[in-house]
Amino acid sequence: MSDPVRRPLITGAGRVETAGWTPIHARADGSLIAEVAEADAGDVDRAVRAADAAWPAWAALPPPERARALTAYAALVDAHQPHLADLVHRETGKPLGEAQAEVARAAEVIHHFAAEAERMWTQQMPGATLATGSWVRPAPLGVVAAITPWNFPVALVVWKLAPALAAGCAVVVKPAIEAPLAAWALCDLAERSGLPEGLVSCLTGDGPLIGEALSTHPRVAKVAFTGSRRVAERIAGWASPRLKALSLELGGHGALVVMPDADLDVAAEVATMQGYVNSGQACYAVNRVLVPPGLRGDLLERMRARIADITLGPMTTDRGLARHHMLLDEARGHDGVVVEGGEEVAPGRLSPALVTGAGPGVRLVDEEPFTPIVAVLEVPDTAAAVAEANRPDYGLVNYLVGRDLRGALETAQQLRSGTVAINGWRVVLPYAPYAGWRGSGVGCELGRPGLEAFVHWQHLRVLA
């Protein structure tokens, strides 16, 4: 048998082979795809120092040149979309179509921020003479540590990498060990596109070890994290006392508010599309459908018809699989709860679960499942739907379906989440901010605020 492909660390000090290597297997058939290097604290220090040496010259480039360099990177990513999508498909197990969509949307984000690099502005307030006044300029933060999860292994790196580079920062990427290969390839392409060495590094290996070394490193200016609240609290515990900038994009517990005048075909589409996308392993998933009594039966009928056509990929982690069974067993222990589907139809592969009769106090209604479970809850009126949507301590993405747009918008504004999707399911766009409120996070990504998240402002006051 030939030796497996090895992915060394990508650091400003070149490609680094390590003593230990972690094998990465395809979720669908268990075959070995590649081995990734295991960084230690010394590797973290070297990558951060190289990043710290690289960003000032990058930030000093005239914005059109930085934009051109990022456009070249985006073009290379475009050319490698099939390869990246294949890696995502194999390492996470998500269906190829979903992997292709993730990569295509991520490439759009790089193009968007490449253009934004040129649009970074200087604001000026003229003074008494031409040479005096106030200039307010965005100055890059410096070295950014990007710590990302496995469920969207390309998108969630790009949401940090692209705006940080556009703003003039350097980025040390720490992908999740469950799915590090596409993230590694993204960083490899960054270097091959001609971006300066050290500007983009990739450190694979043990999450807690690398995460702590990055979050405590004196030369890391910002930690941009996406993942679980449990780990977010640890990262904040390291970074906050050191006064580092921080963004934390965490889990959600999405509600779909079905208004009394809703088009039920649209509601069923949103519920099933977002409920079961990526086998439910999505922070923006629909977990609770809140429906008035008179519409419940018709909506369930339409959802069941759609569910019959859904085939899910294997769950990415065994932990997720175990959690799925635990949550459904817990729900079955409550009076009146009915679970349809949710079985393991093949090793590691689930069928979509549809839960009725559950309410607050049932764990899957209170906690992010992160597995393919949608609960349909009957609510007496829209006010009760809003109260239930806002009840758990999450605030990432909610959904609303209703024909009267004014009523829909007025209700959407009462939902306490960074995003509300109305009459459809596509929620993430490069030019709009994506933010978790309350227990779903701190800070935001994408859009103009997601670019400004990588700068601090400098006021140059010229008095004479």
Ligand code: NAD
């Ligand atoms: P996780 O928190 O276990 O891991 C996230 C990252 O942190 C990984 O890179 C991991 O290696 C690293 N890590 C793990 N333990 C660590 C530790 N002790 N110290 C430092 N770093 C550590 O999350 P996950 O299971 O990979 O992802 C699932 C979670 O991510 C879900 O809650 C999901 O909702 C959330 N998520 C949020 C968004 C968003 O944009 N808001 C998007 C996708 C996923």
